[in-house]
Amino acid sequence: MIQLFDLSKNFGPNVALNNVNLRIHRGEFVFVTGPSGAGKTTLLRLIFGSEKPASGYLLINSINLNRISRSKLDLLRRKIGFVFQDFKLLSKKTVFENVAIALEVMGLRPRFIRKKTHQTLRLVGLSHKEKAYPLSLSGGEQQRVAIARAVVKDPLILLADEPTGNLDPQLTMEIMELFRGIHRRGTTVVVATHSRELLKDTDFRVIVLHNGKISGDTPSRVPAGGADRSNI
């Protein structure tokens, strides 16, 4: 589903990714870890198509992102949920509106949007905060709004960048449980994290990045997730 071939990315003299080759299968759950500056965020942004590689290429469901038009990329992105390291919530919009917007940009019917948004906020345990504004929420609640916004469109791929940063161990486990549920429904999940809490005793695949290179890749001990989902 996600294939990287000799992928490199630099920002001026800073090498963020250096000749990375990687294959992530449909329905896999993958952690990407490694020290600060190792290239985790850059890797997710390349998969999302919001950064272009300096060299090499990547395929998402056999589609070469180097060769795709802007409009096709926008369509592809509708199938990819991204939980940003810094949330990127809209402070002038309510929790409900922050989540609904992911569906509104797709031009879906208002009734469907309302139903799906309520349902997703229930899933992340935030029904009681629908009318609140992001700045009045705790860090953990903001994190869950960001997750709701990424999963409300039932993405085929969920990319989450440090989704439990700054959360206490209890909330970290709750967020992990949420991701497990999303994975069980058949979504391919890639989580970039430093969290020892998340990585300790995990059964999922763990890819380690160091200075933009893959220095470790521990295979999963559980089968790929769930339901049979259609191609992009």
Ligand SMILES: Nc1ncnc2c1ncn2[C@@H]1O[C@H](COP(=O)(O)OP(=O)(O)OP(=O)(O)O)[C@@H](O)[C@H]1O
């Ligand atoms: N927009 C940018 N401009 C310049 N350099 C950048 C930019 N984005 C990333 N880099 C550099 O690329 C390297 C990898 O950064 P990246 O953000 O991918 O690391 P990371 O593993 O996500 O780190 P962290 O754990 O701190 O989030 C770093 O050296 C960083 O300084």
Ligand SMILES: [Mg+2]
């Ligand atoms: Mg990062």
